[in-house]
Amino acid sequence: MTFLTYLISGLALGSVYAIIALGYTMVYGIAKMLNFAHGDIIMAGGYVAFYAFSKFGLPGYLCIILSIIFSTILGVIIERLAYKPLRAASSLSVLITAIGVSYFLQNAAQLMFGSDTKIFPAMLTDGSLKLFNGQLTISYLTIITIVTCIIIMVGLTTFINKTKIGKAMRACAEDKGAAQLMGINLNTTISITFAIGSGLAAIAAVLLCSTYPSLSPTLGSMPGIKAFTAAVFGGIGSIPGALLGGILLGIIENLTKAYISTQLSDAIVFTVLIVVLLIKPTGLLGKKENVKV
Amino acid sequence: MKNIFADLFSKKNRSRTISFLMVTCAYILIEVIMNTVGMSRLFKSLLVPTCCYIILALSLNLVVGISGELSLGHAGFMAIGAFSAVIVSGLTVSSITNDILRLVVSAACGSIISGIFGFIISVPVLKLSGDYLAIVTLAFGQIIKSLITNIYLGFDANGIQMSFVTNTLSLEGGKMLLSGPMGATDTAKISNFTSGFVMILITLFVIYSMINSRHGRAIMSARDNRIAAESIGISITRTKTLAFVVSSILAGMAGALYALNYSTLQPAKFDFNTSILALVYVVFGGLGNINGTIVSTVVLYVLPELLRSLQDYRMLIYAIVLIVVMQMTNSAKIKELMEKLGKKIFKKGEVKE
Numbered sequence: 001m002t003f004l005t006y007l008i009s010g011l012a013l014g015s016v017y018a019i020i021a022l023g024y025t026m027v028y029g030i031a032k033m034l035n036f037a038h039g040d041i042i043m044a045g046g047y048v049a050f051y052a053f054s055k056f057g058l059p060g061y062l063c064i065i066l067s068i069i070f071s072t073i074l075g076v077i078i079e080r081l082a083y084k085p086l087r088a089a090s091s092l093s094v095l096i097t098a099i100g101v102s103y104f105l106q107n108a109a110q111l112m113f114g115s116d117t118k119i120f121p122a123m124l125t126d127g128s129l130k131l132f133n134g135q136l137t138i139s140y141l142t143i144i145t146i147v148t149c150i151i152i153m154v155g156l157t158t159f160i161n162k163t164k165i166g167k168a169m170r171a172c173a174e175d176k177g178a179a180q181l182m183g184i185n186l187n188t189t190i191s192i193t194f195a196i197g198s199g200l201a202a203i204a205a206v207l208l209c210s211t212y213p214s215l216s217p218t219l220g221s222m223p224g225i226k227a228f229t230a231a232v233f234g235g236i237g238s239i240p241g242a243l244l245g246g247i248l249l250g251i252i253e254n255l256t257k258a259y260i261s262t263q264l265s266d267a268i269v270f271t272v273l274i275v276v277l278l279i280k281p282t283g284l285l286g287k288k289e290n291v292k293v
Numbered sequence: 294m295k296n297i298f299a300d301l302f303s304k305k306n307r308s309r310t311i312s313f314l315m316v317t318c319a320y321i322l323i324e325v326i327m328n329t330v331g332m333s334r335l336f337k338s339l340l341v342p343t344c345c346y347i348i349l350a351l352s353l354n355l356v357v358g359i360s361g362e363l364s365l366g367h368a369g370f371m372a373i374g375a376f377s378a379v380i381v382s383g384l385t386v387s388s389i390t391n392d393i394l395r396l397v398v399s400a401a402c403g404s405i406i407s408g409i410f411g412f413i414i415s416v417p418v419l420k421l422s423g424d425y426l427a428i429v430t431l432a433f434g435q436i437i438k439s440l441i442t443n444i445y446l447g448f449d450a451n452g453i454q455m456s457f458v459t460n461t462l463s464l465e466g467g468k469m470l471l472s473g474p475m476g477a478t479d480t481a482k483i484s485n486f487t488s489g490f491v492m493i494l495i496t497l498f499v500i501y502s503m504i505n506s507r508h509g510r511a512i513m514s515a516r517d518n519r520i521a522a523e524s525i526g527i528s529i530t531r532t533k534t535l536a537f538v539v540s541s542i543l544a545g546m547a548g549a550l551y552a553l554n555y556s557t558l559q560p561a562k563f564d565f566n567t568s569i570l571a572l573v574y575v576v577f578g579g580l581g582n583i584n585g586t587i588v589s590t591v592v593l594y595v596l597p598e599l600l601r602s603l604q605d606y607r608m609l610i611y612a613i614v615l616i617v618v619m620q621m622t623n624s625a626k627i628k629e630l631m632e633k634l635g636k637k638i639f640k641k642g643e644v645k646e
Contacts, residue, residue, distance in 0.1 A: 034424065082616055089623035092363070096576045099569055100615030107608040225431070225565060232428040261458055267439035270432035277429055278417050 001135045006258040007251060012142040012211065014250020015149030019204040020227035021234070021242040022156065023197030029173040029237035030193045033091060036098040037078060038201060039224020040105035045071040045202030046120070046209045046219055047113055053123045060123040068202040075198025076191050084187065102221075109217040117216045120209040145207045152200065153243050160239065165192060173237065226253075226269075233273055235286025244284055249273075309501045312584055316497065320490045335598065343594050344489025345371075345551040348496045350574040350590045351583065352543035355500060357572065358581035359509070360536035361516030362419070363427040365568050366434025367544050370407045372563035374545025375552035376441055378403035379477040382553060383470040384448060392483045399483075400492070400549040407545020408538055410437075415537040419530055434568055441560040446471040476559035477552060484553040492550055496543050500583060503539060512536050573615065 020042060027035045049067040052058045058066070082101050086094050128139040160166035171179040172189050180186050208223060209215055226249060234245025252272055256265045276284065301310045323340065326332055349371055356364045378399040389395040418429050445460045446453065449467020460473060471477055503509045511532045514522040523529055552558050574593055578585030596614070600607035621627050 028424075034427075082620075085620050086623050088625075089619075092357070092576050092580065093619050093623050095363075096573055097616055097619040099573060100612050100619065103608060104612035104616065107605075107612060111605055111609065221565075225435075229428065229432065232425065236424065263443050263458055264439060267436045270435045270439075273432050274418075274429050274436075277421060277425055281421050281425055283425075 001132070002258075004136060005138075006254050008138055008142060010251035010254030011247060012145040012250070013254055014230075014247035015145050016204050016208050016211070016246075017223070017227045017230045017250050018149055018243045018246025019152060019200050019207070020223060021231040021246045022152070022239065023201050024228050024231040025234075025236055025239065025242040026169075026193050026197050028231070030169060031083070031190050033083065033094045034098065034228070035194075035197075036095065036224070037101040037105060038197065039220030039222075039227075040102050040109075041071050041075055041078075041198050041201040041220070042205040042208065042223060043109060043215075043217060043220035044074055044105060045198075045205035046215050047109060048202070049123065049206050049209070050118060050120055050215055053121055063123055064203070064206050067206060068199045071202035071205070072195045072199040075194045075201070079191055079194040084190075106217050106221075113217065115217060117214045120213040120215045122210060122213070124206070124210050141207075141210055145211070148203065148207065149243075152203070153239075156196075157239060165189070169193060229270070229273055232283055233276060235283030238283070238285045238287070241283055241285035248284075305505070308583060309497075309505075312497050312501070312587065313494070315584065315587065316490070316493055320486075323486070335601075339595060339598055340486040341484060341489050341554040342551065343591060344486070344493055345547045345554075346571065346574065346594050347493055347587055347590045348547035348550065349544055349571045350578070350586050351493075351496050351500060352540045352547065353571045354575045354578075354581065354583065354586045355503070355536055355540040355543070357575050358579075358586075359504065359516065360512050360533055360540075362422075362533065362537075363424070363572075364430040364540075365427050365565070365572065366430035366432070366437075367540075367571050368563040368565070368567035369430075369434035369437035370411060370541040370544035371548035371551065371567070372437050372441055372560060373410050374400075374403035374407040374548030375558065375563070376444075376471060376477065376548075376560070377406040377545070378549030379480050379552050379558065380446065380470050382481065382483065383468065383477075384453070386481060392481075393488075396483045396488055396553060399553060400546055403549035403552075404542045404545040407548065408542035411538045411541025411545075412534070415534045415541075419533045419537065431565065431568075434563075434565060438560055438563055441471070441476075441563075442474050444471050445469070445473050474559065474561070476557065476562075478557050480553065480556050480558065482554060482556055484550050489550055492546055496546070497583070499539065499543065503536075508532065508535055577615075577618065 020038070023038050023041075024035060027033065027038070045067045048070045049063045052063040052066045053060065078101055082097050083094060086097060122141075124144060125140040128137050129143065130137055160169060168179065168184045168189050169192070171182065171184055172186060176186060179189075204223075205220075209219070227246065230245035230249040231242050232245070233249060234241030234243070249269060253265055253269050256268045260268060280286075300306065323332075327337070349367060352370075353364060353367045356362055356367075381402040382395055382399040385395055385398060389398060414430075414433055418426060418433075421429060443458045444455065445457070446455045447467055447469040448454065451467075454467075469478065504513075511522070511527045512535065514525075515527055515529050515532050519529060548563075574590040575586055577593060578587070578589035593611075597607050597611050600610055603610065
């Protein structure tokens with residue numbers, strides 16, 4: 001039974017990683033850049049939800065919607081101001097800019113909200129479900145997290161595969177030049193990608209902060225690195241890969257924490273990642289690109 | 294005499310001569326200021342770390358700029374060098390009484406151990422490419438940090454004792470060298486600015502000898518066109534491994550210098566942010582540009598300290614500088630403007646002659 005408890009909480013943690021990893025993987029797929037500021041958008045979303053709930057007393061669902069709207073706008077603004085002028089630049093310049101944006105967001109948050117850790121209120125729910133005569137306890141939050149992740153996955157896959165914008169995204173990911181020749185507006189498509197990724201980051205922020213109820217300006221960096229790892233683990237650029245990578249990473253992390261060692265969990269998670277990449281160099285579900293001469 | 298001078302400033306050697314001149318002049322200038330006018334404690338405390346970061350950035354430039362592979366885990370090598378040096382220095386404190394000799398021995402051990410790790414990692418890792426390689430180096434950096442955080446090591450009359458994850462050591466009058474998350478405590482401070490200067494010279498010597506050698510040209514050709522390089526018989530894996538191992542040795546040396554400058558050092562110091570910081574220095578200075586790396590490291594490392602009077606705003610300003618410079622250097626309009634400006638200056642020069 002305890003194993004099942006750890007497995008389920010690992011699944012929930014993995015769902016959060018998967019939602020964040022989606023942001024990384026979509027942006028990478030289309031703009032071919034590692035958006036290091038993604039983790040800090042999570043932090044920004046967390047703070048918006050926190051203040052909406054504790055200062056203005058808005059109901060939980062409104063806080064989440066507000067947080068999503070704010071993060072989406074923030075993501076698009078960052079893309080327009082910082083990344084768009086660098087479309088033709090080398091990938092390393094873009095990477096450094098993303099790091100600059102990340103520093104900027106962290107320090108701006110520190111100035112605005114202070115560097116102290118804030119206790120995130122239980123805005124969603126704090127009950128739990130008891131099964132098998134109370135032997136197995138699952139909090140509603142865990143269920144909400146997993147269900148949210150499933151809904152997002154199904155919704156996003158449908159969106160990418162069925163709608164016109166989704167088709168444009170896939171076209172841009174495959175060949176930017178050809179997509180533009182077909183009349184697809186590259187800038188709009190990239191902006192939409194950033195908007196979706198950042199909106200998802202806000203959802204992840206609320207779920208993450210509800211599970212681990214502490215909020216600080218550096219909140220986003222570690223989940224950001226983990227989710228990025230998850231995206232690579234599953235094959236960066238692939239949406240099902242982000243789901244698989246995120247969930248596997250969450251489960252591995254939780255089980256190592258429970259059965260092997262809390263202190264060594266990071267080392268073990270990253271070792272598994274290296275081993276997987278050595279066996280399958282493009283991640284679990286990644287496609288191999290052939291280099292043409 | 295004139296010949297030697299011309300040779301030093303010939304196209305091939307110009308960068309090397311400028312590097313050595315710049316570093317030596319800076320060293321002499323700082324030493325003179327320190328011994329005549331005096332220097333504030335803040336600046337004195339910045340000298341050795343600046344040297345460390347210069348060495349780290351130069352070593353990273355070897356991988357990112359010259360070999361063309363992105364590494365996000367160089368702080369890991371620095372950590373290995375740092376804590377190996379602390380251990381060696383702590384163990385030999387009674388047998389080698391000369392501080393300089395002990396520093397040399399510890400730094401050499403730190404570099405070699407870091408180099409061995411560099412080799413072990415490079416063999417499987419360099420089979421990957423691009424972002425996958427970057428993520429593996431990132432993972433490696435995290436693993437190293439996480440492992441060192443869990444090592445407890447000390448020695449007493451019975452010899453060296455070590456435990457992992459939990460501290461089970463019971464020393465009889467001995468000394469703890471590494472104590473888990475607390476890291477190294479009570480290390481003898483044996484590195485100083487002069488040793489940092491000498492290590493920078495060693496680093497420059499190694500890097501320039503490498504770039505100007507057959508191996509260096511092979512490494513750069515593999516970066517510029519992998520397929521073409523392979524087709525003329527260059528072993529890509531071997532050349533990249535060479536660059537990676539040399540780079541990890543130098544990073545280990547930087548770590549040793551850093552660790553032996555402080556009496557306490559926590560493993561958390563060598564986290565992802567340190568790797569990123571070094572990468573920022575390298576990209577800022579220009580990929581593959583040695584002099585640029587040195588200047589950008591000094592400017593970017595000292596800048597936040599100079600802005601200390603602005604307190605909370607300093608990192609914000611730092612971030613904005615980072616973003617703005619990246620936008621400027623990549624903007625077509627500004628490039629055009631610079632070219633025009635350059636032409637004007639050039640024309641003026643012609644008229645004078």
